[in-house]
Amino acid sequence: MTAGRFSPGSRCVGGLGAAAVLALLAGCEVGPDYHRPAVPTPPAFAENGPWQAAAPKDMLPKANWWKIFADDDLDRLETTATAANPTVQAALARVDEARAVARVSLASLLPSFAVNTVGSRTGYSANRELPPGASQVGYTTNSLDLPLDLSYQLDVFGQVRRGYEAAQALAQAQAAAYQTVVLSLQAEVAQDYYTLRAERSEKQTLDRTVDGRRRELDLVTKRQTAGASDHLDVYRAEVELGDAQSAALAVDQRIAELRHALALLSGAAPENFAAPAAPLVGEPPAIPLGLPSDLLERRPDVAQAERTMAAVNAEVGVAKGAFFPEVGLNAFAGFNSTAFNSLFGRNSKEWSIAPFVSVPVFQGGRNLANYERAQAAYTEAAANYRGQVLVAFRDVDDSISDLRYLSDQAAVLGASVTASHHAEDLSLLRYKQGVADYFEVIDAERTSLDNEVQFAQIQAQRFVGTIQLVKALGGGW
Secondary structure: OOOOOOOOOOOOOOOOOOHHHHHHHOOOOOOOOOOOOOOOOOOOOOOOOOOEOOOOOOOOOOOOHHHHHOOHHHHHHHHHHHHHOHHHHHHHHHHHHHHHHHHHHHHOOOOEEEEOOEEEEEEEOOOOOOOOOOOOOOEEEEEEEEEEEEEEEEOOOOHHHHHHHHHHHHHHHHHHHHHHHHHHHHHHHHHHHHHHHHHHHHHHHHHHHHHHHHHHHHHHHHHHHOOOOOHHHHHHHHHHHHHHHHHHHHHHHHHHHHHHHHHHHOOOOHHHOOOOOOOOOOOOOOOEOOOHHHHHHHOHHHHHHHHHHHHHHHHHHHHHHOOOOEEEEEEEEEEEEOOHHHOOOHHHEEEEEEEEEEOOOOOOOHHHHHHHHHHHHHHHHHHHHHHHHHHHHHHHHHHHHHHHHHHHHHHHHHHHHHHHHHHHHHHHHHHHOOOOOHHHHHHHHHHHHHHHHHHHHHHHHHHHHHHHHHHHOOOOO
16 A cells, blocks of 8 residues: 555545535545555575474464473563563553553544533723713623533544544554563563573583592692692692683673573562572473464564554545545533523523534645655655564574574584593593693593583573574564
């Protein structure tokens, strides 16, 4: 749908000759009707990778997508964060605000009534200006007025309805924005959680390394005392122990930062927040992908862009309606008297009815400029929508690619960890037997530790990549 240039005709037919014609025109709406534009979608994602087919869909998690990880600690964190995070609460308030604005716009379709009671006592001067021949007399009088005022703008050309349509679409866009905030929060909680567990796995490895190097330092010291080793080996063993202890402290620092981050996401102070302590084990779950076209329904950011486009389309109709006459009715009925005891008497009744038609004759080009602005805004919103769809496809393909390469890396590193452990054990045995020097032991231990740390980091990246894929897919199936 493309908003066309202004022309006097729309879905309504012309003329404002009489009340009967106005009645026929009631219900017309100027401006283009909204139809979501077709966006080309590929039949499949570009990347191949480890995923699961998306059928059947009815048994898979919907809103609580993280339950596919089957992790009770993650479940508790996600539930707490979704309920208590201040950013999510602010986003929800924005949804309520947008819905209230839509109700305000809806109220413009209905007549407004008001009771404007006025009571006054007025003294008139005897020296006031009077018509020739009138007597110069001063006097005091009371006035009591109790009218019911009616004001109603007839939405003949649908301008008000287009405004309500725009407000409704903006409220829906704000609801989609809220879902984007919630999804981003839940993904961040899950990523920090699994990163924290990976850090605890690395800390576990480093604690074992520190214990082992203490034993080696004791062994090297005893061998030096017995004359089987020299002081250089002792110094090397002390350096290796210090390096392992320093690395363990650095991991403790990262664990503390992640714990603080999870506390903030959960809407809690770090002092009162207890983070789970289990190290990371196991494999991330397989994620059902579905078809690329499903992203247009699942991604809340895509939905937000589409609803924004619908709102801007309706605003084109509002701008176009400014070229047409405004038809309305002002009326009142009530009572007026100089004394309260006669206010509600038959002779105190009064009323007025005043239909009006306001025709825009000359606005200095304001209406045309505003209409062209609305058309340009629609073109911008449509381009943003198409761009957001392309971003969604790219996000999914990036995540699939990352998971595929990370899975291959994990397989290679897993084999390297096993081989480096054997090499570490063998080099220490050779050193004890006097066949190898301590350099060989240090080299084997460093290689083994590096491989273990890299493997833990790759596993963390695989879990994080899986979460990013879920987010790229829109958080549900």
